[in-house]
Amino acid sequence: MTRPFLAPIAKFQPEDRILGRIGSLEVRLAATHSEIEAAQALRYRVFVEEMGAQLPADAMLQKRDFDRVDRYCDHLLVLDTALTGSTEDQIVGTYRLLRQEVAARHDGFYSQNEFDVMDLVGRSPDKRFLELGRSCVLSTYRIRRTLEALWQGTWAYALGHGIDVMFGCASFPGARPYAHALALSFLNQTAAANDEWNVRAIAGRGLSMDMMPAEAINPRAAIAAMPPLVKGYLRVGAVVSREAVVDTAFRTTDVLVMLPVKQINGRYLNHYGADASRFAA
Structure with a gap:
């Protein structure tokens, strides 16, 4: 069987590798290859079986969503400890975390395939960046408590590494951007990044999110039309790119989200x- 881990996995070893607990949910980093593979299998279930993504043949055969970036990321896991079985059977959510210094030592950020994030990083040499990606939760666990666990783990991790800016692609389902004209236009009107944080799409891939005039936008309907993750980013104070990019493999319409910690x-x-103490282990 093909092993996607071609380089050492990035390590973050806090005193207690459990980053938080909410009820029976525990959030921590993956510690073994088998836990990472279980997270990749969860991603396959959501992205391929639920959303219809078309992955490379090797990934489809193994029924795991993996790529070259997986080998040097940290993988945040949410486990439901009330479930029976092994640790791998308890994983109900996952997030992929990639620090700037780790990306620089390897093949870069995942989102640089769609957006010119290296320009963003280059404009802010005094800041430390963290890429968030592959957000994935089982359908039966898409509730506030699970999202809180993901945020708790991400916030604790960011604090532990002195992160100044978190960023990453957030996806709308489907490869037809104009089906999301209302939500994308609302984002462009209310949460578009200023010059300091704006990031352009890779040449030839971007589509303006200014699709509807302001007077035609119903804010409540626009927010209701957004995926929960996008709404969550907005609530915590994130800004978004002014362009969207279609990911044909994952059949999604992506925007780049930037969240300066300040x-x-x-x-x-x-x-x-x-200090990330509210749900600390």
């Missing part, structure tokens, strides 16, 4: 704790 909504800092 711009995180104070309400959420209070909720999780400025």
